[in-house]
Amino acid sequence: MITICEVSMKYHISKDALRFYEKEKLIGPIRKNKSGIREYQDSDLERIEFVLCMRSAGLSIAVLRKYLELYDKGDNTKEMRLNLLLNEKKKLKEKIKCMNDAFKKLEYKIKLYQES
Amino acid sequence: MITICEVSMKYHISKDALRFYEKEKLIGPIRKNKSGIREYQDSDLERIEFVLCMRSAGLSIAVLRKYLELYDKGDNTKEMRLNLLLNEKKKLKEKIKCMNDAFKKLEYKIKLYQES
DNA sequence: TCTTGACTTAGAGTATAGTCTAAGTAGTAT
DNA sequence: ATACTACTTAGACTATACTCTAAGTCAAGA
Secondary structure (H helix, E strand, C coil): CECHHHHHHHHCCCHHHHHHHHHCCCCCCCCECCCCCECECHHHHHHHHHHHHHHHCCCCHHHHHHHHHHHHHCHHHHHHHHHHHHHHHHHHHHHHHHHHHHHHHHHHHHHHHHHC | CECHHHHHHHHCCCHHHHHHHHHCCCCCCCCECCCCCECECHHHHHHHHHHHHHHHCCCCHHHHHHHHHHHHHCHHHHHHHHHHHHHHHHHHHHHHHHHHHHHHHHHHHHHHHHHC
């Protein structure tokens, strides 16, 4: 049972973003106390970690919602989920390759500056 | 002397984006013929390649404009340009590391699916 | 009791990076 | 001459992912 403020600090993400992710069904619905205040459980935190990790990899809100929707539908969506993940993995691999290439070019450009 | 259509196909980028980059001062101003049609020179293409490469690395339009602005101002902006590039390189390195971590987690997740 | 501060909501606003539309022009094909 | 196609412009619109605002509730401290 940890508050939105604590979750926000723990993961360096805004409270607004946490509520936004909940509205977009990436997490939650988070349990609320009698005053309507969110109380995050350990299971919520795991899901938040997963979402943040995948977001940092560039997976879109829409793709994550799709995945988590399937997940919540149960076991017979496993193959669809796997395919979705494989597809995202492929895209991510491309992207990383692309960024590595750009990184090398940037390094080279910097080297030229430092030589002159 | 190559047309916007050819440049667009060569680099797999829309004609709108090419005009947008020009408006944002990332490229050009591109020479135009007496009818007002753009005619891209080799030097334009080099700049386009640089811009696309850096965009694929995640450098923002604003950062690129800043860099190219300094570049067009001449030699005494060299140190500022170098610092700008070093800063972007640092950010890029972080981002790539972050994406690699996420990639590994994605792979692990996929492995779990494939084992079950 | 009153104020303070942190929370709540719905919905408006922002930043980034294009993308699309409308209206017009120029050169070519019939 | 007329139609067609590709180009031009300014400016409106879109998608994504938040971020902010306004109005209100609740619990605790002075």
